[in-house]
Amino acid sequence: MSSPSVSSPRARSTRALLLITALATLGGCKESERGKDDAGPGGPGGPDTSRGALLKATGVCVERTAREFHTTSTALSQAVSAWAAQPDAASLAQAKAAYHAAMDVWQVAEVMQVGPAAPRSAAGGAELRDNIYSWPLVSRCAIEEQIVSKGYEAPGFPTSLVSRRGLYALEYLMFYAGEDTVCQGTSPIVAQGTWAALSTEERASRKRAYAAVVAREVDLKAAQLVKAWAPDQDNFANTLATAGSGNAVFPTSQAALNSISDAMFYFEREGKDLKLARPLGMRECSTDTCPEHLESQFAHRSKANLRANVKGFRLLAEGCEEGYQGTGFDDVLKAAGAEALAQKLVERVVAAEAALSAIEEDDLHQALAQDKASVRALHDAFKGVTDVLKTELVTVLDLELPQSVEGDND
Numbered sequence: 312m313s314s315p316s317v318s319s320p321r322a323r324s325t326r327a328l329l330l331i332t333a334l335a336t337l338g339g340c341k342e343s344e345r346g347k348d349d350a351g352p353g354g355p356g357g358p359d360t361s362r363g364a365l366l367k368a369t370g371v372c373v374e375r376t377a378r379e380f381h382t383t384s385t386a387l388s389q390a391v392s393a394w395a396a397q398p399d400a401a402s403l404a405q406a407k408a409a410y411h412a413a414m415d416v417w418q419v420a421e422v423m424q425v426g427p428a429a430p431r432s433a434a435g436g437a438e439l440r441d442n443i444y445s446w447p448l449v450s451r452c453a454i455e456e457q458i459v460s461k462g463y464e465a466p467g468f469p470t471s472l473v474s475r476r477g478l479y480a481l482e483y484l485m486f487y488a489g490e491d492t493v494c495q496g497t498s499p500i501v502a503q504g505t506w507a508a509l510s511t512e513e514r515a516s517r518k519r520a521y522a523a524v525v526a527r528e529v530d531l532k533a534a535q536l537v538k539a540w541a542p543d544q545d546n547f548a549n550t551l552a553t554a555g556s557g558n559a560v561f562p563t564s565q566a567a568l569n570s571i572s573d574a575m576f577y578f579e580r581e582g583k584d585l586k587l588a589r590p591l592g593m594r595e596c597s598t599d600t601c602p603e604h605l606e607s608q609f610a611h612r613s614k615a616n617l618r619a620n621v622k623g624f625r626l627l628a629e630g631c632e633e634g635y636q637g638t639g640f641d642d643v644l645k646a647a648g649a650e651a652l653a654q655k656l657v658e659r660v661v662a663a664e665a666a667l668s669a670i671e672e673d674d675l676h677q678a679l680a681q682d683k684a685s686v687r688a689l690h691d692a693f694k695g696v697t698d699v700l701k702t703e704l705v706t707v708l709d710l711e712l713p714q715s716v717e718g719d720n721d
Contacts, residue, residue: 361638361646362564363552368638369571370548372631373423374540376623377533380420383413384526384533391485391526395519406522407485407610413529414478414612417444418619421581422627424574426547426560427539434570435547435560437539443532445473446606447585452494454480454521458514459500463521469528476525484522486609490514565709568643571627572700572710575640578624579697580713584721586617587690590679600679613675617689618667624696625660640704649707656704659695666692694721 390409394402420428421444426435441448453474457463462471469476492498492506500506509517538544550560554567561567588594589604596604607613630637644653666689672678678686705712 361643362568364638365571365640365643366554366564366567367548367552368631369425369627370540370551372626372637373420373425373428374537374542374548375631376416376420376423376626377536377540380413380416381530381533381537383409383416384530387413387481388523388526388530391481392523394485395523398515398519403485410478410481410485410610411612411615414610415615415619417478418616419623419626422574422577422620422623424577425570426551427536427545429570429574433573434566435550439532439536439539441473442477443529443536444478445476446479447581448474449479450474451483452492452498454483455492455494455506456498456500458517458521459505459509461517463524468524469531476528478529481522481525481529482607482609484518484525568708569711571640572705572708573713575624575627576697576700576713578620578693579700582617582620583690583693583697586613586620587686587693588721590675591683591687591690593690600683602676602679605675605679607674611674611676614667614670614673614678617675618664621660621663621667628660629657640708643708644704647707649703652699652703652707656696656699659692659699663689663692663696 387406387409390402390406394406421440424433424440426433427437428440429436429438430441431438453472457475462468462475465471474480490511492500494501494506496502540547542548550558551567551570554561554564556562561570584594585604586606589596590601592598592600595601605613606616625635627639629635629639629641631639641653641657644650644656666685670678670682670685670689672681675686701712704710
């Protein structure tokens, strides 16, 4: 993610063209206040006040979500440890249920990669997200190599490649019962025959032990995320809320607002493009569909993950209180005189929810095979949201497009 406080020439040029269209559409909304910081002329109840309220509300929302995930990650670690200690159908079912409960919350948090959860290249970033769930940077072969080498027992495992750890690794270890490997002949576990040499019982035993280690590490990272945001600990929520002069992370409120906007573009990159367009065969796919590109290949919760992503987006866009009340991006748009745009944003997110509900199958694996049109409709509904993000919203609020979507006209 990128959250600079000064627009790049390229971004300024792009937004200048978009501004003409947006202003015509909105019919007289306030002129964008380029370069505005905390000393801007918004006045009480105006744009600056609303931006400050959004920064504070977002910090509260992210911390609350982090705490909810930590509660579920602790329950998950306990359930996986119980399964590893006494493996039977009941303990495995309980561990799987705990995984689903944890992932339901984590997929909400996926859209909240602000500060500590974000990459180190972002303002305040500490890469906690990738250490909890690194998709699409995943490797089943890397996990299978760890099963053979017992790398999960090594002291340095918690700092090993993220593709060997986190919720993706846990999903494979708990939900995949096959005995094959996807590793190619160049992998030592194939070239040396060590994978094939493992008995069924030994492989299953190692997978359980590996899963217990991974679940504990996820819980530790979840605790770190809470600590980073909690008011009585590292208090990144206050860092976000007090953006402005003297703030080393966010020297202006605009820079802080950009960091939240960057996080919401998860809906564009991971949601629309990776979770939907690739499986639909619209990009990086040479056949009619590519179900192998779907998220959640083993637990088959790709639809559930998208539903949680929409919820996370709505919490930031509309408000984090019950029924999506509270301060959200829609309130900042209204304060900027763009009420029609605020309404359009909400309506399009609701349309994405409706498109999800219209998919009758339990998961996108079945939907792609049985009703591809419904998955395409979901993609188009996501695009309806991201079109607003990439054009009118960033223009009216003078936000930077993330580098990963600059020049992307899809």
